[in-house]
Amino acid sequence: MQRPAAGPREAGAGAAAPVRVGILGLGTVGCGTVNVLLRNAQEITRRAGRRIEIVQASARDIGKKRACPTSGIALVPDAESVVRNPDIDVIVELIGGLDPARALVLEAIGQGKHVVTANKALIALHGNEIFRAAQERGVMVAFEAAVAGGIPIIKAIREGLTANRIEWLAGIINGTSNFILSEMREKGADFADVLREAQRLGYAEADPTFDVEGVDAAHKLTILAAIAFGIPLKFRDAYVEGISRVTRLDVSYAEELGYRLKLLGIARRTESGVELRVHPTLIPRRRLIANVEGAMNAVLVKGDAVGPTLFYGAGAGSEPTASAVVADLVDVVRTLTTDPTNRVPHLAFQPDALEDLSILAMEEVRTSYYLRMHAEDRPGVLADVTRILADLQISIEAILQKEPAEGESVVPIIILTHRVVERSMNAAIARIESLGPIQGRVTRIRLEHLHADWH
Ligand SMILES: NC(=O)c1ccc[n+]([C@@H]2O[C@H](COP(=O)([O-])OP(=O)(O)OC[C@H]3O[C@@H](n4cnc5c(N)ncnc54)[C@H](O)[C@@H]3O)[C@@H](O)[C@H]2O)c1
Numbered sequence: 001m002q003r004p005a006a007g008p009r010e011a012g013a014g015a016a017a018p019v020r021v022g023i024l025g026l027g028t029v030g031c032g033t034v035n036v037l038l039r040n041a042q043e044i045t046r047r048a049g050r051r052i053e054i055v056q057a058s059a060r061d062i063g064k065k066r067a068c069p070t071s072g073i074a075l076v077p078d079a080e081s082v083v084r085n086p087d088i089d090v091i092v093e094l095i096g097g098l099d100p101a102r103a104l105v106l107e108a109i110g111q112g113k114h115v116v117t118a119n120k121a122l123i124a125l126h127g128n129e130i131f132r133a134a135q136e137r138g139v140m141v142a143f144e145a146a147v148a149g150g151i152p153i154i155k156a157i158r159e160g161l162t163a164n165r166i167e168w169l170a171g172i173i174n175g176t177s178n179f180i181l182s183e184m185r186e187k188g189a190d191f192a193d194v195l196r197e198a199q200r201l202g203y204a205e206a207d208p209t210f211d212v213e214g215v216d217a218a219h220k221l222t223i224l225a226a227i228a229f230g231i232p233l234k235f236r237d238a239y240v241e242g243i244s245r246v247t248r249l250d251v252s253y254a255e256e257l258g259y260r261l262k263l264l265g266i267a268r269r270t271e272s273g274v275e276l277r278v279h280p281t282l283i284p285r286r287r288l289i290a291n292v293e294g295a296m297n298a299v300l301v302k303g304d305a306v307g308p309t310l311f312y313g314a315g316a317g318s319e320p321t322a323s324a325v326v327a328d329l330v331d332v333v334r335t336l337t338t339d340p341t342n343r344v345p346h347l348a349f350q351p352d353a354l355e356d357l358s359i360l361a362m363e364e365v366r367t368s369y370y371l372r373m374h375a376e377d378r379p380g381v382l383a384d385v386t387r388i389l390a391d392l393q394i395s396i397e398a399i400l401q402k403e404p405a406e407g408e409s410v411v412p413i414i415i416l417t418h419r420v421v422e423r424s425m426n427a428a429i430a431r432i433e434s435l436g437p438i439q440g441r442v443t444r445i446r447l448e449h450l451h452a453d454w455h
């Protein structure tokens, strides 16, 4: 293992010498970081033991009006020169996306600089490579801001829960989707309008399809599963389904039945493999996590010793995310002179102790279901549907038959089922859809009770 070129240099520079930081990208999170570091400079220095000074930042448009002061920060147009600046000890990557972020982070590591990033896409897709490079170079790559913004969930799982065998976790980890679902339910708002508002508030990704199609949540879930179970990052094996097809009708039927619709990321160990799945999920309304609204995030983590724990807070936005970036900076500063082998491992488990557990295909996952179908109002239809379910060993928890809408002859039928493997449910849905009196497609929403003893 090589020693970092820049890291330990400050050990000889005296305890009071500031740690010099370069920021790549001065957008929502970049400016939040500048603002928090400036406002709380004294307290942060008292905690870190060293002053943290942003000396340089890359910004594509230097003359642009920004949401933070930049006097005292040398602004340069190209990120590469910040990464190569020999006077900089730590690089904070807040550009987002894979390209050029991946190359810049690897270059920073190669230069012996520590890295702090909020980039979940980068960690989920290239984290295995990045952590390997960082380990070889003896530098840290910190990524608290990448998951659930300001909630210190990485720290909690990686350090606070380190005694536990973590059995499962389930989280609302995309603020934009949760904001959209909340506004649709509470105000009957339109999907597109709420998405625009989330973009205006700085919650959404540069490409908001990442938010609404579940990709951003899957990036974060991939990271959480890795640090919870000690497995490599396996984003490509995750099941990903977003909220873009959710209708207000299902949101309100589910409410009538005592359930709330959330976009959940679920990671769970089972005997046959690890579940890694993001999809709209109905959960009992009485659960604390069901009442997390707006851009707030929450992550339920079940450890065998501690039991269920719930972490709640702002998952997106300028200063909440900056809170995590600055916390990482302080962590980096505090351990600059620590022998790299004594630092907390990037993925919580020692790199040579990661287990390559397989991820279950969605067809193999067992869950409960909400089904909504529309049937012609004639005798025997419900009996045909329930017979199909019974033939496939799917037991029913509840059935709700609604009145046909004014002037219509089709009746909406809602069925809640007990747990069954998804393959059987796929077969049942195909058979139900082929029944003559069933109109159109069957809507399926997965349902989880999130019991503490979920094994
Ligand atoms: N906004 C949030 O609430 C939030 C929360 C958690 C994590 N994140 C993550 O933080 C990162 C930054 O997000 P953001 O919301 O601040 O985005 P943003 O679009 O507001 O800011 C990104 C900035 O990087 C600049 N940039 C782009 N390419 C560049 C390049 N090649 N060189 C230099 N600058 C470049 C852009 O001009 C922009 O100012 C992303 O990885 C995002 O996923 C954001």
Ligand SMILES: N[C@@H](CCO)C(=O)O
Pocket: 146, 148, 149, 173, 174, 175, 176, 177, 203, 204, 205, 211, 216, 315, 316, 317
């Ligand atoms: N776009 C993300 C930002 C925080 O990671 C969200 O909405 O949760």
Ligand code: NA
Pocket: 144, 145, 146, 147, 148, 149, 150, 151, 152, 153, 154, 324
């Ligand atoms: Na976090």
